[in-house]
Amino acid sequence: MATIHDVAEKAGVSIKTVSRVLNGATEVSDKTRERIELAMRSLEFTPSAAARMLRGRPTGLVAVIAERLTTTPDSSEIIKGIQLVCEQLGKVMLIGETGGSAAIASRLVADMRERRVEAILYATPFHRQVELEPLMGGTPAVLANCFEAAGRYTQVVPDDEGGGYAAAQIVLQAGHRKIAFLQLIQGMVATQLRLRGFHRAMREHGVTPDAEWLIHGADEADANEFSHLSDAVDRLFAKANRPTAILCGNDKMAMRVIFILQRRGLRVPADVSIVGFDDFRLISEALDPGLTTVALPYREIGELSGRFALEQPPQEAATIHVPCVPVMRGTVSTPPSRTTAKDKR
Template identity: 75%
Template sequence: MSTIHDVAEKAGVSIKTVSRVLNDASSVSAKTRTRIEEAMHALDFAPSAAARMLRGVPTGLVAVIAEKLTTTPDSSEIIKGIQSVCEELGKMLIIGETGGRADVASRLVADMRARRVEAIIFATPFHREIALNEMLGQTPTVLANCFEATPRYPQVVPDDEAGGHAAAAAVLQAGHRKIAFLQLIEGMVATRLRLQGFRRALQEHGVAPRADWLLHGATEAEDEFAQLESTIDGLVAGTDRPSAILCGNDKMAMRVIFILQRRGLRVPEDVSVVGFDDFRLISEALDPGLTTVALPYREIGELAARQALGGEQDAGMVRVACRPVLRGTLSAPAKAKGARR
């Protein structure tokens, strides 16, 4: 490989002048800088990152320690958000996947710090609490889509409580009062927060939630939706059935729509269905399109990157809005439509 000595010789300048160009010093004339850059290109010269670190020059590297994030299609938008900020600021993104293993996470952190990354962002595929035991030293650190019980670093998470409120408010404003809520797995942070938002929205509209219609549409079984068909049958078997069903995510909502259609029920004419996530491979592919609440994954990634690279670090939580996206699976309940005619 070519060295800085080779570049200096080819450009006809001193090693010190080449070093100044590498450090982006303004004292080098434009003509000399161009000659050195042409020599670098001709020699296929790549500056040593190790040498830059020894000189105290920022490496321009930003690390993401991800937990099964790159293999989760919908939440991988977090990575895209981080990458967009890195491109804007001239940084290079390095991603390390832990696979959910604490020992791998510790090894990755040690490796990233040895590379003198300018910041570390921890990111998870779903909103959850984590415990960081790694030695992070003075490296700026931000948590994306996750949080610590006792915060030590900035944390950027979705506002799931407001998202649950937004989903319920959408069907309430359409005229529904008989509303079922098929939630995510019991014990998840998002499950608890969205239920709080759901209850708050119903209370604001003077509607009492029915306990027998507040169910879990997903479980921890290998097939998380294995019980969904029997759950839907229990909801729609009699004449007193919900006119709208809220679902914990878009994958669940898609299955609910298919089950309802197999039972001879039309969506949204007989039952409106609302999802959560706005996973567009589903929400925009369904016909009619799925009304849902968007999880702001890309925005979470962007904000986390700006926090990590923005200087001062205040431990605290930023909640990013989850906004409703209205499409074709939500309409007024059948009786209300009949009354208008």
């Protein structure tokens, strides 16, 4: 790479004169400035971002520290949201992938700070609590899709409780009262919050949930997280009193549940209504009928995180909850008016 020494030599001037041009000084003649700029172009010389920052100029660099985000298809929309803001503001986004390693995350933060990035955004593929070390120093920082217990940084997270409420409202407003909830992995932040929202919606409609119908449809202990899903669905339909609607922890689970029900001879939504979560469009739009679901606002989380970091940083750290919005398609209808012959078997 060409250096300032190379530019000075090619232009036939001193290093100090080149430095003056880089700093925007006015005491350099137009003729000399043009000669120096021509030398820069011919040598493809670009002053380093760090050097510009040392001269008091912003580098235009924004860092995203991603935790398995670049390999997760649906939540990678967070990066697209951040990129949109960067493009609008003329910034360049740098991405560092941690792979879930705290040591790598620590090294990436240090490296990005050495590059004098204007902001650091830490993003995770699912809503969870994180512990960040080392501190970001004076660099503006925002957490995307995650939060710290200490609350040192502004954090932008999905309103999972509101999402659970919205999912329940979809089937409650369609007339269902026999509602099962196949939840995500036990202990996840989203699992707990969505269940809270589900209970709130049921209370508002005067419906008492059947405790036997509140099952975890995913299992972290198994290599295949849905290996016990078929058994869970069998439990829901083992008795004469059966659910007419099933809420699922995510769209991948909902797709599998639909296939399991079809193998049992049940129709969706004529016999059982299904609601997913995420709006992972490779699934939700590919199914026939299309999957009714609740969208996780990944892109909005990324965009808001970018704006809080670069445009309007709050005076104090704040937690921003982004709404999870229902997406109505074709897997919800009114409850069946009578028990079918197949259900009586």
